[in-house]
Amino acid sequence: MNKISKTAPIGVFDSGLGGLTVVAALDALLPHEDIIYLGDTARVPYGDKSPETVGRFGLENALALLERDVKMIVVACNTVSATALPFIQSELEARGFRVPILGVVDAGIEAIIPRNPRKICVLGTRATIASGAYERGIRAKLPDTETISIPCPILAPIVEDGLANHPIATSAIKHYLTPILDSPPDTLLLGCTHYPLLIDAIRTVLPPSITIVDSSIAIAEKIRETLEKLDLAKIIDTSSGRREFLSTDSPRLFAERAKVFLDGKLSPMKVEEAPCR
């Protein structure tokens, strides 16, 4: 790959469907850009898996998008961003690819810096929290800020089962947030693309003064900035960009379950199968 084309699509991948919240945010911010989304629904979720396995799957997803000549790789999956971004970057460089790669973890951290928080709580999958990526990133940029990280393994399955507004969601959130209720943080960082759908339930548990940062919106902003900085932004026109969806498991199941994350946006949706090997 020599010159990257401005008119090429933005490639976004996630372990499954959660990254569609990033596509929805991008669709609102950069409607004229083309987007190809890959969901590794055959092997989802990644959140309980080892960094080695997550890195291998993430690299395969990135390569599948590069076969479709994307101009940028967006890692919409917090688990991959937290555990394997440097690995994927170096593997792609070794193969001669020079497209920019952005991950939701860095975007989330950058979004909170201007707010100058005193105390941050990060929620994520087991693998994301175990990686320490959020804590390290926050310490590097905001050395005086206290960070507490809480793994919340059953929140993503609750969202996927359409129970985000059910009392089960509230009781799971209460369970996980118990350690911070006595002395709550000023900022809550949602370190999983499923969690924005739980904001209403979270608001019933935490004081209203808390700022909740949604990394899917943060990364859409960062994608725009990066495309402009690298002179890779498509010339703005009034036509809507192409939206393509790839699924490693059944396209029919993908389209059915995508509704939870898209709230009527981007439908009807055409999904193509892209086997994971």
Added chain:
Amino acid sequence: MNKISKTAPIGVFDSGLGGLTVVAALDALLPHEDIIYLGDTARVPYGDKSPETVGRFGLENALALLERDVKMIVVACNTVSATALPFIQSELEARGFRVPILGVVDAGIEAIIPRNPRKICVLGTRATIASGAYERGIRAKLPDTETISIPCPILAPIVEDGLANHPIATSAIKHYLTPILDSPPDTLLLGCTHYPLLIDAIRTVLPPSITIVDSSIAIAEKIRETLEKLDLAKIIDTSSGRREFLSTDSPRLFAERAKVFLDGKLSPMKVEEAPCR
């Protein structure tokens, strides 16, 4: 493969760790038999995936066990048993393998026949329930019995997070069982290897008269019968059989998380990595 050896190990596979409940039941019933267990922890869970993907993964797991010369394949995963057992059987036959294959679904159904239930409720993953395998199997053997099937996607994640005895488990069970509380069944069939760990929570929601059938115990009985019938049982001796564990993701994570399912049994555990491709 010509003659199957009596002294060969029994091969058991599952999408992840839930099938360890079958190993524990086998360990109690046939302590002298050797057992090799494969957990496809890199791609777990299967319960929300398509029959095609579940079939492909299941076949790969069976072939990995056959490479280790097992004398029988036990499909400890309800999702694979319900959606893909005939596919795996015919693929193995086409490759010249003649080892017997047993699945938890048939074993669970056979275990309830002598009880002659009037009304059965089956709980399982989305894929297990969508397959209709339990309903078809029950209708064939017990045509006058009414069957209700309920998909319970967040119960397995709750068990894996160690929350089986937490109020979250009870409220999730109440949520799923609401449709049957007014007119409860006489028999509850646990169609997922994670659910035996929820029996205490289920008992707080359902009337005490209900019979709860645990398919991991049912299949251990069926394995013994089949080995005897086919003259494949190892000669009983006083030594304990070998227990080998294979994991497609990190062996360390496997050993850590296996504790939830084994309750102190079979530990310490040696786990070997067996990449899923």
